[in-house]
Amino acid sequence: MSKFAHWNKQYIGGTWREGRSETVHTDYNPYDESTLTQIRLANVEDIDEAYKAAKEAQVEWAQINPYQRVAIMEKAAALLLERREEIIEILIHENGASHLKANIEADAALGILKEAATFPIRMQGKIMPSVIPGKENRIYHKPAGVAGIISPFNFPFHLTMRSLAPALGAGNGVVLKPDLQTLISGGLFLAKLFEDAGIPKGLFNVTVCKSAEIGDAFVEHPIPQIISFTGSTPVGRHIGELCGRHLKRVALELGGNNVMIVLKDADIERAAAAAAFGKFLNSGQICMSLNRIIVERPVYDQFLNAFVKKASQLAYGDPRNKDVVVGPLINHRQVERIQKLVEQSIAAGAKYALQGKVEGNVFPPTILSHVTNDMPIAQEEIFGPAVGVIMVEDEEEAIRVANDSEYGLSGAVHAGSIEHGVEVAQRIETGMIHVNDQGVNDEPIVAFGGEKASGLGRYGGEWALHEFTTVKWISVQTKPREYPF
Known part of the structure; x- marks a missing residue:
C-alpha cells in the first residue's frame, strides 16, 4: 500500500468523508505512474454543502478578535x-518535483502564509x-x-496557498477545487494544516471533483462572491465570462509567453545562467517560465553556445535523485503535445541546438535555434523544457x-546598463519583468499578475488583501442636515 493512501x-464542513460521486479517481506518480491514492470524487451536492458550510463559518470567523485570527494563521x-x-x-512523488523545486515551493508557500497572517490587523x-x-465619511x-479557489498542478502547494492564505487572512470562508493530478499537495494537505491550526x-473546504461531472457548478454557485483561478487562458476566459454573467469578482492568473531579451x-554568461534557471526549473x-529568448545578432552565437553548454549539464530523470533538475512532465499528453510543437517548428525551419531522448514522461532539455516568432515553439505556451532562441537585428x-503575443505575464531583459534595461523593460507589455534576471520570480509582498491574455487582478501583499476584501462606505451625520424640501 502506498504511504499516501490515507x-x-x-x-467538507470540517469533516473528512467520502464524496458522493460514483467516480473513484486514482492519483498517480508522474515519474513511474505508480498509484499514490484513490478517492471517491465530490459531486454538485458536495459542492453545495461545502459552500453553505463556508458561508456559515465565515460569520463566526469575521467576528473573532483579529489578533486571535493572526495567532491561528501563525x-x-x-x-x-x-x-x-x-x-x-509529497511534491516529489505527486507533482514530479525535483528536490530543488519542492524546496523553492515550500519556501514560497510559507512566505505568503506569513504575509497573510498579518492581514487581520x-x-x-x-x-x-x-x-x-x-457629515463624516x-x-x-x-x-x-x-471565495471559490481553483488551483493548478504545476506549483500546487504554493499556488493554492497564494489564494487560500490571503482569503482566510482577510476574513473569508473558502471552498477549494484542486487539480485532480495534485489533489494532496494542492488540496488535502492544506486542509489538514489549517484544521490542526484551529480554524x-x-x-475551509476541499472538494476534489472532476470538471466534466460538475460542469460550471463550482463557479456559478450563488454563495461565492469571488472566484480565484490559476490555469490556462482558454479556461480562464470561460470562468471570466461566467463571473461576469453572475456579477462575481474574479482574479485570473493565466498563461504566459514570456520573453528574455538579451x-x-x-x-x-550571466544571461545564459539566468535562461537555464528560468526555462528548466520544474x-x-x-x-x-521563459518561452522565447530574443537575442541581438552580434551576440546570438555566443549566447546560444553558452546556453546550450549550461543546459546540457542539467541532470534529468527520477526526481527522487537530489541531483536531478528536470523531472517528469505531469502526464504523457503533455509530452506528446510538446513533441508535436517541436517537430512542427523543425519542419518550419528551426534546428536543434540541444536534443535528448524522451523516456516515459521525462522530456530532456531541448533548445531550438533559427527560430522565428511565427513558429509554434514561439507562438504557443510550451509549459515544458523546450525553448526557441530568436535572432533580431536590434x-x-x-x-x-517581444510584444507580438497575446500574452503579457512575465519576462526579463539583460543589458550592460541597468537603467537602459529598465527603459526597455518599460516598453514590454507585461505585468512583471526583471532586469538582469529571469522570469520566474514571486515574492509575498509584491504585486503578481499579468496583462492582456495573461489574466486579471494581482496577488501578493497589499494587492492580495484588496482582491479578497470589499469596501463599505458609512456616513455619519453628526449635526442636523438641512434638506431642500
Missing part, C-alpha cells in the same frame, strides 16, 4: 515548518471629509464573504517581437 477523503505557518519534509516528499479604514456640513475594508469548522552589451511547467526589433 489521503482518500474529501474535507500557528499554521509553524505547523508548515514542522511538516516541511512531508510536503516536500491590516484591515484598515479611513475617515474622510464630506461636502455636506456636519467612513470607509471600511470588509471580508468579501466566501472554525467548515471555514541585448548586445549584456553579460552573456521542467518548464511554470506560468512564468533593440527595436527585440521589443516589437
Whole structure:
C-alpha cells in the first residue's frame, strides 16, 4: 500500500468523508505512474454543502478578535515548518518535483502564509471629509464573504496557498477545487494544516471533483462572491465570462509567453545562467517560465553556445535523485503535445541546438535555434523544457517581437546598463519583468499578475488583501442636515 493512501477523503464542513460521486479517481506518480491514492470524487451536492458550510463559518470567523485570527494563521505557518519534509516528499512523488523545486515551493508557500497572517490587523479604514456640513465619511475594508479557489498542478502547494492564505487572512470562508493530478499537495494537505491550526469548522473546504461531472457548478454557485483561478487562458476566459454573467469578482492568473531579451552589451554568461534557471526549473511547467529568448545578432552565437553548454549539464530523470533538475512532465499528453510543437517548428525551419531522448514522461532539455516568432515553439505556451532562441537585428526589433503575443505575464531583459534595461523593460507589455534576471520570480509582498491574455487582478501583499476584501462606505451625520424640501 502506498504511504499516501490515507489521503482518500474529501474535507467538507470540517469533516473528512467520502464524496458522493460514483467516480473513484486514482492519483498517480508522474515519474513511474505508480498509484499514490484513490478517492471517491465530490459531486454538485458536495459542492453545495461545502459552500453553505463556508458561508456559515465565515460569520463566526469575521467576528473573532483579529489578533486571535493572526495567532491561528501563525500557528499554521509553524505547523508548515514542522511538516516541511512531508510536503516536500509529497511534491516529489505527486507533482514530479525535483528536490530543488519542492524546496523553492515550500519556501514560497510559507512566505505568503506569513504575509497573510498579518492581514487581520491590516484591515484598515479611513475617515474622510464630506461636502455636506456636519457629515463624516467612513470607509471600511470588509471580508468579501466566501471565495471559490481553483488551483493548478504545476506549483500546487504554493499556488493554492497564494489564494487560500490571503482569503482566510482577510476574513473569508473558502471552498477549494484542486487539480485532480495534485489533489494532496494542492488540496488535502492544506486542509489538514489549517484544521490542526484551529480554524472554525467548515471555514475551509476541499472538494476534489472532476470538471466534466460538475460542469460550471463550482463557479456559478450563488454563495461565492469571488472566484480565484490559476490555469490556462482558454479556461480562464470561460470562468471570466461566467463571473461576469453572475456579477462575481474574479482574479485570473493565466498563461504566459514570456520573453528574455538579451541585448548586445549584456553579460552573456550571466544571461545564459539566468535562461537555464528560468526555462528548466520544474521542467518548464511554470506560468512564468521563459518561452522565447530574443537575442541581438552580434551576440546570438555566443549566447546560444553558452546556453546550450549550461543546459546540457542539467541532470534529468527520477526526481527522487537530489541531483536531478528536470523531472517528469505531469502526464504523457503533455509530452506528446510538446513533441508535436517541436517537430512542427523543425519542419518550419528551426534546428536543434540541444536534443535528448524522451523516456516515459521525462522530456530532456531541448533548445531550438533559427527560430522565428511565427513558429509554434514561439507562438504557443510550451509549459515544458523546450525553448526557441530568436535572432533580431536590434533593440527595436527585440521589443516589437517581444510584444507580438497575446500574452503579457512575465519576462526579463539583460543589458550592460541597468537603467537602459529598465527603459526597455518599460516598453514590454507585461505585468512583471526583471532586469538582469529571469522570469520566474514571486515574492509575498509584491504585486503578481499579468496583462492582456495573461489574466486579471494581482496577488501578493497589499494587492492580495484588496482582491479578497470589499469596501463599505458609512456616513455619519453628526449635526442636523438641512434638506431642500
